[in-house]
């Protein structure tokens with residue numbers, strides 16, 4: 001499962017962060033998951049809940065923000081939200097489209113208890 005290796009990576013970052021800040025534990029984390037990042041938030045959440053046991057984030061609350069997939073037409077400069085990867089402009093039909101956000105996974109905040 002794709003989500004599991006991402007969660008494993010996330011925990012490496014969390015453990016490192018807690019060590020650096022000399023924190024006793026992590027109480028909350030907030031993630032931004034792009035709508036087209038390929039990550040299923042429900043799967044990610046259940047992987048997180050399983051993985052967090054016995055770690056510094058055992059009591060951490062996970063908050064997930066879904067970031068819509070936004071693109072900008074390079075021709076008419078219209079910004080629009082897309083539900084899929086069909087990259088043509090809604091306004092002028094151009095396919096000179098640049099993605100702005102919605103494919104990322106971002107660790108937004110980590111709350112620590114020292």
Ligand SMILES: [Zn+2]
Pocket residue numbers: 073074075076077078089090091092093094
């Ligand atoms: Zn356009």
